[in-house]
Amino acid sequence: MNALMPNFDLDPRNKPRGEEWQGFAEVDEAIRENRLMEYRFRKSWADPWGRKLTIAGVLVIVAVFAYLIGSSLRIF
Numbered sequence: 001m002n003a004l005m006p007n008f009d010l011d012p013r014n015k016p017r018g019e020e021w022q023g024f025a026e027v028d029e030a031i032r033e034n035r036l037m038e039y040r041f042r043k044s045w046a047d048p049w050g051r052k053l054t055i056a057g058v059l060v061i062v063a064v065f066a067y068l069i070g071s072s073l074r075i076f
Contacts, residue, residue, distance in 0.1 A: 026039065027039065
């Protein structure tokens with residue numbers, strides 16, 4: 001039996017090229033440059049719901065600190 005059996009799995013030149021994940025290129029760059037938090041904040045700020053939640057969260061934190069400061073100064 002004369003069967004031609006190519007060795008695709010052994011020869012690295014014959015391996016099929018993987019698809020590049022274009023959507024993750026920015027995340028990979030952020031991780032490489034150690035700025036993942038900035039990337040997450042920018043993505044959250046670009047989303048309308050994320051922006052509203054961020055503003056609401058900051059307002060809640062400021063309100064709590066204002067109450068604590070006011071109660072310690074006996075204003076409230």
